[in-house]
Amino acid sequence: MDKTIEKLKELTKDIVLLEHAIATLSWDQETYMPPKAIGEKGEQLALLQGLLHDKITSPGIGELLDNLGADDNNPAGEFESKIPTDSAYIKETFRQYKIQTRLSKKLVTALALETSLSQAAWIEARKQSDFSLFQPHLEKVLELTKQKAEAIGYKETPYDALLDEFEPWTTTRDVADIFGSIQPWLTEFIGKIKEVKQVDDSFLLEDFDISKQEVFGRKVLQDMGYNYERGRLDVSVHPFTTTLGRDDIRLTTRYQKDFFKTGLFGIIHECGHGLYELGFGDDVRGNLLASGTSLGIHESQSRTWENVIGRSMSFWKYYYPELQKYFPENLGNINLDSFYKGINKVEPSLIRVEADEVTYNLHIILRFQLEQELISGSLAVKDLPEAWNMKTKEFLDITPLNDADGVLQDIHWPMGAFGYFPTYALGNLYSAQFSSVMEKEIDVEDSLKNGNLVNILDWLRDKIHIYGASKSAAELAVDISGEKLNPEYFKRYIENKYKRIYKI
Amino acid sequence: MDKTIEKLKELTKDIVLLEHAIATLSWDQETYMPPKAIGEKGEQLALLQGLLHDKITSPGIGELLDNLGADDNNPAGEFESKIPTDSAYIKETFRQYKIQTRLSKKLVTALALETSLSQAAWIEARKQSDFSLFQPHLEKVLELTKQKAEAIGYKETPYDALLDEFEPWTTTRDVADIFGSIQPWLTEFIGKIKEVKQVDDSFLLEDFDISKQEVFGRKVLQDMGYNYERGRLDVSVHPFTTTLGRDDIRLTTRYQKDFFKTGLFGIIHECGHGLYELGFGDDVRGNLLASGTSLGIHESQSRTWENVIGRSMSFWKYYYPELQKYFPENLGNINLDSFYKGINKVEPSLIRVEADEVTYNLHIILRFQLEQELISGSLAVKDLPEAWNMKTKEFLDITPLNDADGVLQDIHWPMGAFGYFPTYALGNLYSAQFSSVMEKEIDVEDSLKNGNLVNILDWLRDKIHIYGASKSAAELAVDISGEKLNPEYFKRYIENKYKRIYKI
Numbered sequence A, B: 001m002d003k004t005i006e007k008l009k010e011l012t013k014d015i016v017l018l019e020h021a022i023a024t025l026s027w028d029q030e031t032y033m034p035p036k037a038i039g040e041k042g043e044q045l046a047l048l049q050g051l052l053h054d055k056i057t058s059p060g061i062g063e064l065l066d067n068l069g070a071d072d073n074n075p076a077g078e079f080e081s082k083i084p085t086d087s088a089y090i091k092e093t094f095r096q097y098k099i100q101t102r103l104s105k106k107l108v109t110a111l112a113l114e115t116s117l118s119q120a121a122w123i124e125a126r127k128q129s130d131f132s133l134f135q136p137h138l139e140k141v142l143e144l145t146k147q148k149a150e151a152i153g154y155k156e157t158p159y160d161a162l163l164d165e166f167e168p169w170t171t172t173r174d175v176a177d178i179f180g181s182i183q184p185w186l187t188e189f190i191g192k193i194k195e196v197k198q199v200d201d202s203f204l205l206e207d208f209d210i211s212k213q214e215v216f217g218r219k220v221l222q223d224m225g226y227n228y229e230r231g232r233l234d235v236s237v238h239p240f241t242t243t244l245g246r247d248d249i250r251l252t253t254r255y256q257k258d259f260f261k262t263g264l265f266g267i268i269h270e271c272g273h274g275l276y277e278l279g280f281g282d283d284v285r286g287n288l289l290a291s292g293t294s295l296g297i298h299e300s301q302s303r304t305w306e307n308v309i310g311r312s313m314s315f316w317k318y319y320y321p322e323l324q325k326y327f328p329e330n331l332g333n334i335n336l337d338s339f340y341k342g343i344n345k346v347e348p349s350l351i352r353v354e355a356d357e358v359t360y361n362l363h364i365i366l367r368f369q370l371e372q373e374l375i376s377g378s379l380a381v382k383d384l385p386e387a388w389n390m391k392t393k394e395f396l397d398i399t400p401l402n403d404a405d406g407v408l409q410d411i412h413w414p415m416g417a418f419g420y421f422p423t424y425a426l427g428n429l430y431s432a433q434f435s436s437v438m439e440k441e442i443d444v445e446d447s448l449k450n451g452n453l454v455n456i457l458d459w460l461r462d463k464i465h466i467y468g469a470s471k472s473a474a475e476l477a478v479d480i481s482g483e484k485l486n487p488e489y490f491k492r493y494i495e496n497k498y499k500r501i502y503k504i
Helices: A002-031 A035-056 A059-067 A084-102 A105-128 A131-152 A158-166 A172-195 A210-224 A260-278 A295-309 A313-326 A336-343 A360-376 A381-396 A422-441 A444-449 A453-463 A465-470 A473-481 A488-502 B002-031 B035-056 B059-067 B084-102 B105-128 B131-152 B158-166 B172-195 B210-224 B260-278 B295-309 B313-326 B336-343 B360-376 B381-396 B422-441 B444-449 B453-463 B465-470 B473-481 B488-502
Strands: A233-235 A241-245 A248-253 B233-235 B241-245 B248-253
Touching: A002 A035, A002 A059, A002 A084, A002 A241, A002 A248, A002 B002, A002 B035, A035 A084, A035 A105, A035 B002, A035 B241, A035 B248, A059 A084, A084 A131, A084 A465, A105 A131, A131 A158, A131 A360, A131 A381, A158 A172, A158 A360, A172 A360, A172 A422, A172 A488, A210 A233, A210 A260, A210 A313, A210 A453, A241 A260, A241 B035, A248 A260, A248 B035, A260 A295, A260 A453, A260 A465, A295 A422, A295 A453, A295 A473, A313 A336, A313 A444, A360 A381, A360 A422, A422 A444, A422 A453, A422 A473, A422 A488, A444 A453, A453 A465, A453 A473, B002 B035, B002 B059, B002 B084, B002 B241, B002 B248, B035 B084, B035 B105, B059 B084, B084 B131, B084 B465, B105 B131, B131 B158, B131 B360, B131 B381, B158 B172, B158 B360, B172 B360, B172 B422, B172 B488, B210 B233, B210 B260, B210 B313, B210 B453, B241 B260, B248 B260, B260 B295, B260 B453, B260 B465, B295 B422, B295 B453, B295 B473, B313 B336, B313 B444, B360 B381, B360 B422, B422 B444, B422 B453, B422 B473, B422 B488, B444 B453, B453 B465, B453 B473
Parallel strands: A233 A248, B233 B248
Antiparallel strands: A241 A248, B241 B248
C-alpha cells in the first residue's frame, strides 16, 4: 500500500508543476506582459490547461485510486485514519480526478480560451463603462459554465458543482443558511450606525506619495514575516497572490495617490494569503496538498491580517507614529484615535474591494444571489445590469452611477469563476472564529503593541498553514474552535469593535 | 495536398505555443524570479520540454510528413518549389521531427534538468571564481550532450549534429574553413594595430548615471522602431532577447556605472535581435517558421545594429550632441572624433562580450576549437581551465587572472549549448556581407546622419526579417548578395574602418 501511495505521489507531481507553469503565465499576464501579447496568451493558457487536464485524468492515476479503494463513499480509500496526510492526499487526488474526468478536454480548453477573450472584452467594457460590449462574452462563458456544472454533477443545484471548486465539501445550502443568518443582522446593524454621527475619513483621501506608500508597505510585509527569498511584490491592476513554485509565492498590489488604503491594506491583505502558502509543512509543501484547503480559509488568512490585525487599535499603537513620520503633511495633525476611526468607517459604498468590513458581506450576498439566478437561468445576462442596480439599492440603499462601478467592477465572472464570491464572506466569518480562539491562546494585543507580528504568524502557521489542504475547512474549524463555521463569532466581533467606535 | 499541409500547420501549432510558454518561464528565471524558486523552475522546464518533445514527435506529424513525401533526400516533400513558404514549412517540420524522434524523451528531460542545475552551479562557481565547483556538472552535461549528438547522428563528426541545432544546414567543416581563412588574417591585422598609437577610451570608463543610461537607451530603441506594444526592456545579469509570443518579443540589458557600453550597445544589440523577431511576415508570424533562420543570421542583425550602425561615425553625428546633453560631466569635453575612436578601440581583452569587433572573432574560434575537443574527448573537462588559459595566451597574447574572467565567463556550456558559439562569428561575417549590399541599395550614411533609423530597418525587414525561417541562411546570402557566406566582406569592412581609425 505504501508503494501505491508513493506511486500516486510520483504520478501527480507533474500536476503541481503544470499548475505552477500556468500560474507563471497568468502572473506575467497581469504584471509585465506587453499589451498586444494578450491574443496568444489565451491560446498558450488553453493549451496548458488541456495538458493539465490530461495529467489529472491519466488512466494511471485512476488505476492507483482504484487500487487504494477510493470511491464516492470513501474518497480517502483504505488509508482512512491511518496516516492523516496520506489519507488527505488520496482524498484530494480523488476529488480532482473525479471532477476532471467528468469534464471533456474540449470543454476545459474552450473555457480557458473563452474566459481569456472575455477578460479582454471586460477590460474594454469597463473602461467604456458599457456592459453591452461584455454581454456576448459573458453569455458564452455562462453557457460553458453551465455545461461544466452539468458535467461535474451535483446533488441539489448546479451551483453546488461550481461552489465545490472553490470551497470543497461545502454546499449551496450551507452557504445560503449562513448568509440567511447574517444578512438581516447586518442590515439592522448598519441601520443603527446610520442613526449616529459618522466618523471622518476625509484625511485618508488626500494625496499620499506613492513611493512612500510602497516603502512603508514593504516594511510591514517584512515585519509580518514575508520572505523575499521566496516571493516578490509587484504592481497589477487587480491585486492578487499566486504560487509559481513551492518556493515562489508572489504578491501584487496597486497604489493610488488619493486612496492609500488600497496600497497599505491591500499589501497586508495579499501578504496574509502569501503567508498561508509560504507556511505549508514539509509533508505538504510542493505536492497536491500544497494549496489553501478552500478559498474561504484562504480569505480568512488575508482578512485576519487586513482587518482583525491591520485595522486594530493595538496594531496602530505600534505603527501609527511611524506612519506619521512617513506622511507628516497628511497625518501630522491627525491623532491615533481619529486615524483608527477613519480606517474603520462604516458606510454603504459601490465598490466591493473598497467596502468596510461591516457592509462587505452584503456585496457578497448580492453576488451570490445573482450568480445563482444566472446559473439557474431565471436571470438573463442582458438583464443583469438592471438586476444588479436594483439589488444594490435593496441591500445597500445606493444605486451605481454606471456599469463600471456596478456590474462590471469584478473580474470573477469574466474569468468564469462562478461560485467564487461566497468564499470571501466565508473568509470573513472563519477569520472572526479563528481570531476569537487566537485571542484566548496568545496575547494578541500585547504582541501587536510591541510590533511582534511574528507571534501572530506562528499561531496561524501552527493551527492552519502547515496543514495546507490536508485538513478540510470544516476540520480546521472544529480542531481550532471545537465547532463548525458559526457566524455568531463574526457578529460578536463586529459588535464588539463597532459599538465602541460608533458608541451605539 | 493543400489540406494535408493545413493539417500539418494545425498539428504543429502547439509546438510554437509550448516553446513560448517555456520562454516565459525562462524569461522569468532571468528577470524577476525570487532566488529560492530556482529549484522547482528546473523541474517545471524539464516537464515542459518533455511535453514539447511529445508534441514534435507525435505520430500524427510523422504520418503527415510521410504523406507529403518528406524524407532525407527531399525534406520539403513534394511541395518543393511550388509554394515557397509551404515548402519551407514542411522542410522545417521535417528537420525538427527527425532530430526529436531520434532523441528519447528521457534524454530531453534529463538534459533540461541537468542544465538547469548546472547553470545554478556555474553561477556559484563564477562568483567564487572556482572551476572545480562547476566541473562535475559540466561533466554530466557534456556526457548527455555527447549522447544527444550520437542519437541525432552526423556525417563527419558529432559536432555536426550539435551545430545543426543552432546553424541548420551548416557543417563543422564549413565553419572550420571560414574560421581558417580569418584567423591568421585577424592576428596579422591586430598585430599592425599594436604597432601604432593606441586610442584613448578612458573617458568611457568613468561613472555614467544609470537612470540616464536607461532613458537614452530607450530613446534609441524607439528610434530603431522597437515596439513597446509588442515587447519590453528589462534588466538581467546576462542580456538576452526572447520570444514569449507572436506579439511578445522582449529584451533585457544590464547597466554598469563604469562601463556604459554594456548599457548602450547592449540595448542596441538586443534590439537588433528583437527587430528581427518583430518583423516576421504574415505567412510566417506565429508559426513554426517564426524564428531566426539560424543563430548566425540572428546575430547578423544584432551586430549590424550594434557595430555597423551603432559604432559608425554617421550614427554618432546625429546622436552624439544628444548624448553629450545627457552626460555633460562625462562627455562635455570629448569631441565627436575622440568619442568615435574610443568606442572603436581595438585591444585584446579577456571577456568575449566586451571585446571589440576586431578581436571578437578570436574569442569565438578559441571556443569553437575547445568545444570540439571536449565533444571528441581529446580534452577532459578537468583540463579545460588550463587549455583555456593557454589558448587565450596563444590567440590574444594575454592570460586570464582567474576562472571567472576565463573559462567560467560564458553561460553557454552550463546551458548545454555546445555548437552555439560559432554562430556569433558567422553573425559578424553575415553582417558585413549584408551591410555591404545595403550600402549600395540605400543611402545608409545619409539616413544615419538624419536619425532616420527606420530606413535601415525597412531594408533589413524587406530582405531578411519577413522571411523568418522560410529561407535558409545560405539562401538569404545568395538572394541578397549573389553568393554564399564569404568572409572577404568582413575583412574589407574591418580594413576600411580601422585603417582610418588607426591610420595604418
